[in-house]
Amino acid sequence: MTASANLPLIDMSGVREGDPASIRRAGEAIRQACVDIGFFYIVNHGVPQAVIDRAMAAAAQFFAYPAETKRQVAVNKRHRGWHALGGATMYEATKPDFKEFFSMGLELPEDDPSVLAGEALRGPNQWPDFMPQMREALAEYYTEIGKAGADLLKAVAVGLGIDVDFFSSKYQKTLQRTQMVYYPPHPPMAEADQFGVAPHTDYGCITLLYQDNSGGLQVRELSSDSWIDATPIAGSLVVNVGDLLAHWSNNRFRSTLHRVINKSGHERYSIATFFDPTYSAVVDPCDLGIDAATSRYQPVAAGDYILKRIDDSMAYRKKA
Numbered sequence: 001m002t003a004s005a006n007l008p009l010i011d012m013s014g015v016r017e018g019d020p021a022s023i024r025r026a027g028e029a030i031r032q033a034c035v036d037i038g039f040f041y042i043v044n045h046g047v048p049q050a051v052i053d054r055a056m057a058a059a060a061q062f063f064a065y066p067a068e069t070k071r072q073v074a075v076n077k078r079h080r081g082w083h084a085l086g087g088a089t090m091y092e093a094t095k096p097d098f099k100e101f102f103s104m105g106l107e108l109p110e111d112d113p114s115v116l117a118g119e120a121l122r123g124p125n126q127w128p129d130f131m132p133q134m135r136e137a138l139a140e141y142y143t144e145i146g147k148a149g150a151d152l153l154k155a156v157a158v159g160l161g162i163d164v165d166f167f168s169s170k171y172q173k174t175l176q177r178t179q180m181v182y183y184p185p186h187p188p189m190a191e192a193d194q195f196g197v198a199p200h201t202d203y204g205c206i207t208l209l210y211q212d213n214s215g216g217l218q219v220r221e222l223s224s225d226s227w228i229d230a231t232p233i234a235g236s237l238v239v240n241v242g243d244l245l246a247h248w249s250n251n252r253f254r255s256t257l258h259r260v261i262n263k264s265g266h267e268r269y270s271i272a273t274f275f276d277p278t279y280s281a282v283v284d285p286c287d288l289g290i291d292a293a294t295s296r297y298q299p300v301a302a303g304d305y306i307l308k309r310i311d312d313s314m315a316y317r318k319k320a
Contacts, residue, residue, distance in 0.1 A: 006221065006228040008033040009236070013044040015151045027158030031253075034159065038241040038254035039219045039230065042208075045237055046151065047144045052210055052271075055141035055180070058134045059269045063100060063182035065130065070100075073126040079103055079177070079310060081126040085184075088313055090198040097197045098190075099260075101181040104138060106174060114173065119279050120307045121175065141271065142178045145208055149176065149275035152206060152239065160249060162288055170281040175204070175303055176273060183216065183268040186261055196260035196268070202242035203309040204276035204302070209238040214268035220257035227259070244276065244305060247297040250285040279303030 010029045014022025033040035062070070067084065075081040080103055086096040104125045108115055114122045127135040153167040183196040196216060211217060217230040217238065230238055246255035262268040277283075284299035286292055 007037065007219065007230055007238075008040040009233065010040055010042050011044050012042050012046070012148075012151065012155070015155055016046045016147070023155050023158055023164060026155035029159075030152075030155050031159030034156075034241050034249075034253035036254075037219065037221060038246075038256035039258070040239055041230075041233055041236040042148075042152065042239055043233070043236050045148045047141075047148050047210075047237070049235060051140050051144050054137040055271055056210070056212065056269055058131075058137040059102075059180035059182065059271065060267075062102060062128070062131055062134055062180065063267075063269075069130055070128075072130065073102075073128045075103065075314075076126060078105075078123045079121050079314070080105060080123070083314070088197075090200040090313055094193045095191075095195075095198070098186070098194060098262075099181055099183050099196050101179045103177060103179045104142065105177045107139070114279070120303065121177075121310075122279070138178065138180070142176070142273075145178065145271075145273045146174065146176055146275065148237070149206065149208055149273065152208070152275075156206070156245075156253075160252070160288055166288075167277070170277040170302075173278045175276040175279055175306060177276070178271065178273045181270045181272060183214075183260060183262040183270075185265055185267065186263050196262045197258075199257045199259045201246075201255040201257055202240060202274065203244065203306050204242040204274045205245040205248070206275050207240050207242055208273045208275060209240075209270055211238060211270040212268060214262060214264035214266065216260045216262045216264065216268055217270075218259050218261065220259075222254070222256070230258075242274070242276075243309075244283050244302060247300075248283050248285060248288060250288070250290045250294070250296055274306075276306060277302040 070082045073081045075083050083101045089096045154164050157166045218227040221228045241253045241255045243255045281302045285295040
């Protein structure tokens with residue numbers, strides 16, 4: 001696989017070790033990427049390939065089970081578990097996404113203070129009894145990708161010209177969500193408005209995506225107003241800015257439309273992680289040095305914003 005000519009590739013070497021020069025170099029590259037397009041690849045991100053491989057193998061095995069089996073862990077009100085084909089419809093889309101996914105989050109017991117307080121999306125995960133090894137594989141990936149996300153935010157902070165540790169206090173009890181995603185082959189006679197994932201922007205701060213070799217992820221390039229391919233690159237993660245970070249930065253960093261069309265002729269698998277702050281963390285452009293008079297966005301609790309976007313796009317929540 002070769003690098004896409006359209007999206008920047010950023011080397012994260014030295015960032016995990018806390019090397020100031022490495023963080024500054026990565027931060028400058030991230031700033032340019034986020035101002036220009038809002039998407040980029042990272043390599044040397046610290047997530048062991050063996051951990052990635054186990055999680056991807058678990059995804060392939062899980063989605064191969066029949067629907068009646070997967071339904072044992074059907075999505076619950078906490079947005080944890082299996083989402084069946086047709087369960088998500090992006091805003092302004094005319095058809096549901098042609099995908100399945102399994103969603104997990106921070107593992108919290110029922111007596112955790114956030115759960116007892118009724119904080120939405122919080123609680124224990126749903127793990128399939130019929131596939132016990134999936135819990136270990138996905139939990140390990142969740143931990144490692146979370147470390148990569150925390151490293152990345154240090155460079156993001158530098159790119160925004162704020163203190164390198166600004167985001168750490170906002171991520172004390174992260175709302176990180178990780179999803180294994182399965183895309184069947186795109187129907188050969190599908191209409192033009194059928195997508196694996198319809199054009200959308202992500203809800204939160206940053207997304208870290210591992211994709212297989214199938215291709216299909218496309219990004220809307222502002223300068224050309226056309227769709228460009230995010231070609232798979234071995235060992236890389238695709239990163240994009242979400243709406244919350246765009247708001248936090250007062251639109252200095254872009255949240256960019258993207259979509260998936262799986263025209264590979266075979267199944268496509270990916271693992272998306274939405275690395276978002278503590279539920280109650282206040283997202284306010286003024287905290288990033290923006291004058292109140294020029295701020296485009298009112299302060300909002302991160303969790304409240306994300307919850308509304310989930311409510312708007314997920315069929316099971318509309319039924320409830």
